Amino acid sequence: MVELSxxxxxxxxxxxxxxxxxxxxxxxxxxxxxxxxxxxxxxGIVYKQAVRIGVGLFVMTLIAQTPVHWFRETAWxxxxxxxxxxxxxxxxxxxxxxxxxxxxxxPIRFQPSELMKLAMPMAIAAWFASRQLPPNTIESLIALVxxxxxxxxxxxxxxxxxxxxxxxxxxxxxxxxGIGWRLLLVLLTAVAAGVPxxxxxxxxxQRRRVxxxxxxxxxxxxxxxxxxxxxxxxxxxxxxxxxxxxxxQSSLQFIPERTTDFVFSVYAEEFGFIxxxxxxxxxxxxxxxGFYLAYTAQDTxxxxxxxxxxxxxxxxxxxxxxxxxxxxPVVGVPLPxxxxxxxSMVTLMAAxxxxxxxxxxxxxxxx
Amino acid sequence: xxxxxxxxxxxxxxxxxxxxxxxxxxxxxLGLSALLTGRxxxxxxxxxxxxxxxxxxxxxxxxxxxxxxxxxxxRNGVLLAENIPSYNLEITPxxxxxxxxxxxxxxxxxxxxxxxxxxxxxxxxxxxxxxSIPLLTNLSDHQLALFEVSRHIYPGVEVLATxxxxxxxxxxxxxxxxxxxxxxxxxxAKIDPINYRGTxxxxxxxxxxxxxxxxxxxxxxxxxxxxxxxxxxxVLDEDRPTEGDSIVxxxxxxxxxxAYDALENESGAIVAMDxxxxxxxxxxxxxxxxxxxxxxxxxxxxxxALTSNVETPLINRAIRGxxxxxxxxxxxxxxxxLENNTIDPVTKYFARPFYQIKGQERKYRDWKxxxxxxxxxxxxxxxxxxxxxxxxxxxxxxxxxxxMYAQFGMGSITGIDLPGEKQGILPSRQWKKKRQNIAWYPGxxxxxxxxxGYMLTTPLQLANFTSCIAMRGACREPHLLKTQLSKESGKxxxxxxxxxxxxxNERNWDYIIEGxxxxxxxxxxxxxxxxxxxxxxxxxxxxxxxVFSLAEDERYNADELARDLHDHALFxxxxxAENPQIAISVIVEHGGGGSTAAAPVAxxxxxxxxxxxxxxxxx
Numbered sequence: 002m003v004e005l006s007x008x009x010x011x012x013x014x015x016x017x018x019x020x021x022x023x024x025x026x027x028x029x030x031x032x033x034x035x036x037x038x039x040x041x042x043x044x045g046i047v048y049k050q051a052v053r054i055g056v057g058l059f060v061m062t063l064i065a066q067t068p069v070h071w072f073r074e075t076a077w078x079x080x081x082x083x084x085x086x087x088x089x090x091x092x093x094x095x096x097x098x099x100x101x102x103x104x105x106x107x108p109i110r111f112q113p114s115e116l117m118k119l120a121m122p123m124a125i126a127a128w129f130a131s132r133q134l135p136p137n138t139i140e141s142l143i144a145l146v147x148x149x150x151x152x153x154x155x156x157x158x159x160x161x162x163x164x165x166x167x168x169x170x171x172x173x174x175x176x177x178x179g180i181g182w183r184l185l186l187v188l189l190t191a192v193a194a195g196v197p198x199x200x201x202x203x204x205x206x207q208r209r210r211v212x213x214x215x216x217x218x219x220x221x222x223x224x225x226x227x228x229x230x231x232x233x234x235x236x237x238x239x240x241x242x243x244x245x246x247x248x249x250q251s252s253l254q255f256i257p258e259r260t261t262d263f264v265f266s267v268y269a270e271e272f273g274f275i276x277x278x279x280x281x282x283x284x285x286x287x288x289x290x291g292f293y294l295a296y297t298a299q300d301t302x303x304x305x306x307x308x309x310x311x312x313x314x315x316x317x318x319x320x321x322x323x324x325x326x327x328x329x330p331v332v333g334v335p336l337p338x339x340x341x342x343x344x345s346m347v348t349l350m351a352a353x354x355x356x357x358x359x360x361x362x363x364x365x366x367x368x
Numbered sequence: 369x370x371x372x373x374x375x376x377x378x379x380x381x382x383x384x385x386x387x388x389x390x391x392x393x394x395x396x397x398l399g400l401s402a403l404l405t406g407r408x409x410x411x412x413x414x415x416x417x418x419x420x421x422x423x424x425x426x427x428x429x430x431x432x433x434x435x436x437x438x439x440x441x442x443r444n445g446v447l448l449a450e451n452i453p454s455y456n457l458e459i460t461p462x463x464x465x466x467x468x469x470x471x472x473x474x475x476x477x478x479x480x481x482x483x484x485x486x487x488x489x490x491x492x493x494x495x496x497x498x499x500s501i502p503l504l505t506n507l508s509d510h511q512l513a514l515f516e517v518s519r520h521i522y523p524g525v526e527v528l529a530t531x532x533x534x535x536x537x538x539x540x541x542x543x544x545x546x547x548x549x550x551x552x553x554x555x556x557a558k559i560d561p562i563n564y565r566g567t568x569x570x571x572x573x574x575x576x577x578x579x580x581x582x583x584x585x586x587x588x589x590x591x592x593x594x595x596x597x598x599x600x601x602x603v604l605d606e607d608r609p610t611e612g613d614s615i616v617x618x619x620x621x622x623x624x625x626x627a628y629d630a631l632e633n634e635s636g637a638i639v640a641m642d643x644x645x646x647x648x649x650x651x652x653x654x655x656x657x658x659x660x661x662x663x664x665x666x667x668x669x670x671x672x673a674l675t676s677n678v679e680t681p682l683i684n685r686a687i688r689g690x691x692x693x694x695x696x697x698x699x700x701x702x703x704x705x706l707e708n709n710t711i712d713p714v715t716k717y718f719a720r721p722f723y724q725i726k727g728q729e730r731k732y733r734d735w736k737x738x739x740x741x742x743x744x745x746x747x748x749x750x751x752x753x754x755x756x757x758x759x760x761x762x763x764x765x766x767x768x769x770x771x772m773y774a775q776f777g778m779g780s781i782t783g784i785d786l787p788g789e790k791q792g793i794l795p796s797r798q799w800k801k802k803r804q805n806i807a808w809y810p811g812x813x814x815x816x817x818x819x820x821g822y823m824l825t826t827p828l829q830l831a832n833f834t835s836c837i838a839m840r841g842a843c844r845e846p847h848l849l850k851t852q853l854s855k856e857s858g859k860x861x862x863x864x865x866x867x868x869x870x871x872x873n874e875r876n877w878d879y880i881i882e883g884x885x886x887x888x889x890x891x892x893x894x895x896x897x898x899x900x901x902x903x904x905x906x907x908x909x910x911x912x913x914x915v916f917s918l919a920e921d922e923r924y925n926a927d928e929l930a931r932d933l934h935d936h937a938l939f940x941x942x943x944x945a946e947n948p949q950i951a952i953s954v955i956v957e958h959g960g961g962g963s964t965a966a967a968p969v970a971x972x973x974x975x976x977x978x979x980x981x982x983x984x985x986x987x
Contacts (some may be wrong), residue, residue: 043493181390232419236416237416
């Protein structure tokens with residue numbers, strides 16, 4: 002081991018997965034091309050996005066050099082810290098005026114729910130890895146509690162969308178760990194039954210938002226109008242698209258949130274179905290490469306974590322495209338690696354860093 | 369680690385389980401991707417013609433129309449909050465050939481800030497060329513005049529009017545009305561996004577915040593036809609917004625002005641209410657500020673001037689200032705004594721210069737150095753004998769006193785329709801145990817009986833209990849909303865709520881009211897000077913609240929003390945005593961004695977209300 006790592010260091014070789022890296026870079030660059038058009042040819046936005054991707058890549062590279070057992074050992078601590086910060090956000094947020102999702106420590110503004118997006122799958126994977134798979138009912142229920150507590154805290158912020166995403170990141174691990182089908186069925190039934198209870202505890206304005214979320218026609222100026230315009234953009238793109246910078250729906254500002262949540266509509270209008278197919282293949286190759294790295298990993302923890310990180314990435318992609326194409330209700334989920342915005346870029350890249358650490362570690366281990 | 373050592377894991381079984389689930393995951397990902405691709409193929413290939421047509425005909429742009437905010441009036445229809453036109457300077461980029469030159473010239477003409485120009489340039493870059501972009505908002509009259517004179521040399525530059533909230537009475541109603549300001553992030557999360565789509569401002573404080581839902585109204589929308597470049601051609605359809613409801617407050621503008629002026633430059637507060645209805649007639653807190661500063665975003669300089677002012681002009685002292693009630697509490701202490709038969713209305717007690725609890729050294733001094741001599745309860749109120757109340761409080765006990773104070777609303781908010789009301793402190797055995805975990809000392813009972821020590825009240829609470837006494841227990845909740853003027857449901861008057869204080873002996877009201885009348889009209893009453901030549905009978909009570917405690921053998925000497933250690937002057941009253949129409953509380957911070965600093969202020973307000981009302985033909 003010592004010799005091997007010494008040898009690697011002498012070659013100054015970084016532990017990165019070239020295929021995954023290629024996919025990430027392609028998506029990031031494609032994103033900047035679309036952003037230039039979506040922002041009305043504002044190079045400033047493209048430049049800022051490039052800086053964010055650069056910072057993200059740096060974080061990814063750092064994390065990719067970490068031994069995987071560190072993730073397992075720090076999983077509980079990270080989970081605990083994220084949990085404490087989520088509680089803190091609720092307390093401090095009550096006193097302070099502005100946003101309740103942010104925690105300010107000195108010069109750093111920080112969103113604890115972003116940390117939880119990573120800590121949650123790590124902790125659940127660590128929990129199952131310390132047991133024998135498949136989990137029995139009690140072990141599964143304990144994992145469920147670990148998922149529900151942070152979700153509850155995030156709902157209180159209140160941020161229903163993020164709560165659902167964080168929750169799904171934990172639920173995915175439970176699925177990969179091999180939870181029994183019967184228990185899964187019971188839980189899904191319980192969730193369906195729990196909806197009216199949740200409704201009872203919601204604020205009036207939250208209920209209004211849920212209603213708009215389910216039925217966009219309630220909001221003729223907002224979600225409903227946006228979805229209609231987004232569908233027109235997609236459909237009028239046709240097979241080969243209107244061409245870069247030529248999307249009329251985009252340049253005439255019919256598409257809302259063109260650089261963030263609806264950036265896919267701009268892309269699909271300008272690059273058509275061919276462009277869409279290329280993009281879907283790019284995302285698929287990143288997700289499947291992630292799955293492959295997880296499959297070849299050395300232990301249960303690494304497999305569970307790797308597979309769930311890949312799956313979460315896919316969920317973000319699916320929810321975003323499903324939303325702009327009118328398959329799913331409008332939730333504020335950006336298109337990963339493409340949408341403009343910095344808050345989630347670092348989290349996303351950190352996740353890829355962990356995947357790469359998982360994928361490259363096995364080569365360091367003597368078979 | 370021990371449990372892990374015991375757990376012998378079946379690694380192959382785990383790998384098998386995981387691999388099976390991962391395979392399911394792969395199928396799920398492929399299946400969902402196929403679903404997405406299928407959906408997009410449907411939209412982009414099968415429905416291409418349909419959507420392509422729609423895109424070409426996409427001629428309808430919808431924009432929100434903000435409702436105009438409801439107005440606020442005083443009880444006589446005087447406008448307290450209005451919407452006035454504000455002028456913005458806007459530029460349509462496509463009509464300008466030399467933007468750089470234009471901006472330079474306008475910058476010289478109107479002395480624009482570099483930051484305004486930068487904001488403008490950014491917005492120009494992001495918007496279509498036919499859309500007019502504001503260069504400067506809220507032009508001053510001077511800027512407006514300068515521009516109008518040379519307007520002809522600036523084609524493509526326009527002055528556009530929007531509505532802006534304005535408070536014509538400025539400082540006079542600042543704490544009551546509050547103000548509107550730009551919607552911030554926290555508010556954004558709590559408002560109805562549909563209804564506020566066109567709205568930029570929201571009620572931040574006071575009545576503007578309290579009645580936001582009435583004042584705001586319902587937003588509308590406008591659909592406009594645009595050509596293939598997005599230029600608006602004509603309005604297709606308009607769903608007009610519904611104006612916000614206007615509201616009439618219980619306040620009287622003129623009375624408010626007289627009360628405000630009566631305080632002169634002192635820091636303090638006045639609350640005047642109609643005891644028969646609970647309608648608040650005037651509520652003053654000084655120093656005050658101009659709420660108009662906040663509507664367009666207050667400058668950092670103005671804001672720090674307000675926040676760094678030690679006299680805290682931003683705080684509404686009438687509901688958020690908490691002061692020891694001083695001797696103004698004595699009528700309630702007396703009522704507790706009478707109701708519990710600790711004292712009777714006739715028996716006289718010899719009030720010495722000081723009082724001592726048996727077996728204790730400490731002397732509890734009277735404010736009058738020589739003492740008051742033989743006094744009954746009515747006399748004790750009139751001359752404000754501390755020693756009489758020390759003795760009675762000692763025999764009565766804190767529990768029964770606290771019970772009586774609580775009935776008059778001490779220690780809880782009055783529930784007035786203004787946000788941010790404080791509840792003061794009603795000290796009791798339980799309160800002290802909970803707060804400091806120390807037992808209650810008998811000496812503290814004495815101090816509370818004359819309104820010092822832990823007890824704190826807001827000026828509104830003082831006016832409220834005075835009004836309760838005036839009505840002999842038929843209390844009315846103080847409130848500010850009188851009438852709602854709705855476009856849809858018409859005029860709606862507010863019904864008043866209240867509660868009844870039942871006494872064991874109804875006659876006890878007479879004794880404390882007699883005591884309060886004697887404060888004003890008896891030859892030895894503490895506030896007799898302030899009632900001189902009054903055309904009506906007043907029932908009042910003076911109070912002086914210590915800001916710091918004197919040692920047992922010290923005497924208060926104003927000349928030797930810094931101004932911020934001077935006593936607060938307090939006064940409560942209602943009038944006419946036999947047919948109450950107004951109840952009032954006055955606090956002059958560090959004003960000294962209640963009889964000299966606070967009572968004359970109250971007299972001016974009472975005169976204004978009662979004398980003016982009598983001379984008015986329609987009352």
